[in-house]
Amino acid sequence: MRPFVYEQPTNISAAVALASRFTNSDDAPTRANAQFIAGATNLADYMKLGVAQPDRLVDLNRLAEPALRQIRITDDGIRFGALVRMGEAADNSEVKRRYPVVAGSLKLAASGQIRNMASLAGNVLQRTRCEYFRETSWPCNKRVPGSGCAAMEGFNRQHAVLGASDACIATYHGDFAQALIALDAVVHAEGSRGARKIPFAKLHRRPGDTPHIETDLAADEIITAIEVPAIPWARRSLYLKIRDRESYAFALASAAVALDLDGDKVREARIALGGVATVPWRARTAEQALQDKALDEASAKAAAEAAFADAEPRRDNAFKIELGKRTLVRALLETRDMKV
Amino acid sequence: MSQPSALPATDLNRRSFMTGTVSAVAAVPLLGSPAKAETAGRSDTGPREPAVTSLRINKQPYELSLDPRTSLLDALRDHAGLTGTKKGCDHGQCGACTVLVDGKRVLSCLSFAVMNGGKEVTTIEGLSSTDGVLHPMQQAFVDHDAFQCGYCTPGQIMSAIGCVNEGHAGSEDDIREFMSGNICRCAAYPNIVAAIIQARDETKGA
Numbered sequence: 001m002r003p004f005v006y007e008q009p010t011n012i013s014a015a016v017a018l019a020s021r022f023t024n025s026d027d028a029p030t031r032a033n034a035q036f037i038a039g040a041t042n043l044a045d046y047m048k049l050g051v052a053q054p055d056r057l058v059d060l061n062r063l064a065e066p067a068l069r070q071i072r073i074t075d076d077g078i079r080f081g082a083l084v085r086m087g088e089a090a091d092n093s094e095v096k097r098r099y100p101v102v103a104g105s106l107k108l109a110a111s112g113q114i115r116n117m118a119s120l121a122g123n124v125l126q127r128t129r130c131e132y133f134r135e136t137s138w139p140c141n142k143r144v145p146g147s148g149c150a151a152m153e154g155f156n157r158q159h160a161v162l163g164a165s166d167a168c169i170a171t172y173h174g175d176f177a178q179a180l181i182a183l184d185a186v187v188h189a190e191g192s193r194g195a196r197k198i199p200f201a202k203l204h205r206r207p208g209d210t211p212h213i214e215t216d217l218a219a220d221e222i223i224t225a226i227e228v229p230a231i232p233w234a235r236r237s238l239y240l241k242i243r244d245r246e247s248y249a250f251a252l253a254s255a256a257v258a259l260d261l262d263g264d265k266v267r268e269a270r271i272a273l274g275g276v277a278t279v280p281w282r283a284r285t286a287e288q289a290l291q292d293k294a295l296d297e298a299s300a301k302a303a304a305e306a307a308f309a310d311a312e313p314r315r316d317n318a319f320k321i322e323l324g325k326r327t328l329v330r331a332l333l334e335t336r337d338m339k340v
Numbered sequence: 341m342s343q344p345s346a347l348p349a350t351d352l353n354r355r356s357f358m359t360g361t362v363s364a365v366a367a368v369p370l371l372g373s374p375a376k377a378e379t380a381g382r383s384d385t386g387p388r389e390p391a392v393t394s395l396r397i398n399k400q401p402y403e404l405s406l407d408p409r410t411s412l413l414d415a416l417r418d419h420a421g422l423t424g425t426k427k428g429c430d431h432g433q434c435g436a437c438t439v440l441v442d443g444k445r446v447l448s449c450l451s452f453a454v455m456n457g458g459k460e461v462t463t464i465e466g467l468s469s470t471d472g473v474l475h476p477m478q479q480a481f482v483d484h485d486a487f488q489c490g491y492c493t494p495g496q497i498m499s500a501i502g503c504v505n506e507g508h509a510g511s512e513d514d515i516r517e518f519m520s521g522n523i524c525r526c527a528a529y530p531n532i533v534a535a536i537i538q539a540r541d542e543t544k545g546a
Binding site: 001003004005006008041044047049057059061087110111113114247248 | 411503
């Protein structure tokens with residue numbers, strides 16, 4: 001592992017100042033000299049593998065601002081402090097009651113130990129587990145810009161069928177992010193240029209020609225909170241995750257669904273898809289396909305067809321298109337049948 | 341949470357005696373530098389500067405002088421001499437390195453030791469009392485033959501204690517789901533589940 005200096009700032013502005021001082025402002029955060037660390041579950045692993053090579057680690061766990069560690073429930077929604085751990089949010093009774101899709105996405109992610117470590121902000125910023133990204137012998141445009149993509153013609157069973165480019169087909173593996181994008185969450189960030197709010201849907205960037213630029217954040221910008229707006233009908237929501245094994249695995253396909261129903265008729269549907277795309281994936285065409293329709297197997301199937309209409313399979317991942325459709329159909333019908 | 345009681349941390353005095361001996365031998369002594377405690381890493385020091393980390397392991401104070409790259413796992417095994425915590429994959433995939441930090445189960449391989457300054461770490465060595473009385477979870481693993489080769493067992497036991505304390509051991513399905521971060525290649529899973537149920541029930545209301 002590349003040697004690094006370890007820093008423990010005690011407030012947000014000190015953390016930002018450290019990152020600004022030791023990082024070029026045009027560096028992508030994932031390639032910056034100074035990087036933030038919270039739960040460590042993703043970054044420590046990638047530092048061991050040589051995928052991430054910061055020479056300065058800025059530990060956010062000593063930041064004194066209490067809101068960073070709080071889950072606040074208000075009339076406007078729920079505000080998660082960035083340093084709240086996944087396990088705490090998953091177990092929060094109000095989160096479970098108001099937003100089953102959020103609690104479910106957290107509970108089905110990682111393991112008990114990792115959920116106790118991983119911060120919510122770090123979780124949404126987690127990096128892909130593409131085998132060719134993880135192993136530094138392979139060319140990878142995300143790890144070494146311009147070096148090529150070994151996954152494109154490689155063993156790409158777990159790779160993305162939506163949102164890919166000629167440069168990168170790595171899957172975004174997170175679960176929580178799918179619930180957040182479906183519910184129109186907002187990210188609060190603070191950096192050297194001040195504080196700002198970012199719609200969750202604008203946080204992650206599709207790979208395009210620059211797969212090493214993964215988010216809209218600057219290298220010296222910290223997520224301070226994630227806000228989920230109040231949506232009374234989000235009690236009718238769930239997260240369905242399909243994996244190679246029943247637990248502690250990344251999704252092959254997943255669906256975050258929330259439904260506002262009038263009887264069987266869909267007033268509003270929110271749909272996001274995991275395991276199949278390069279970024280958190282809002283399936284707006286599928287949502288529109290259900291608008292004002294009665295939700296039954298036929299309309300759910302039509303929505304699933306719409307969701308995957310632009311899917312592009314590679315050699316080993318074509319199965320994800322059919323699996324993704326079936327996952328969405330099941331998620332829609334199970335959400336419809338929830339007793340709320 | 342919903343669990344009526346936490347599993348006891350067992351007899352502190354007798355354990356302190358035993359681990360105190362270990363720490364005196366194995367921990368790196370930092371003579372006359374109390375002011376340095378918990379000042380791990382500063383902007384004016386280079387990466388070659390050891391980070392001084394003060395933490396408590398099994399109720400005993402330790403002051404370790406470490407390369408900042410040292411994982412909590414390596415600090416426990418190679419610097420504190422507590423080899424009960426096992427290194428399996430070293431990448432957060434197997435759970436063999438599970439310990440409790442401030443009472444919560446975590447993976448010691450994915451945490452840098454310097455991040456744990458001021459924390460209370462509990463390892464498998466911190467569970468039983470010196471007169472040989474095992475922690476109820478340890479005894480349950482023996483009673484149910486919940487292992488074969490034993491390599492994953494310290495991590496299984498620490499994770500199981502965390503699982504019960506979190507209130508996630510309500511049913512067999514819950515136990516399987518919330519223990520999924522601990523892999524047992526001998527596949528002792530049914531016995532592990534039975535052991536956790538026994539320890540859970542024994543410590544209820546105790």
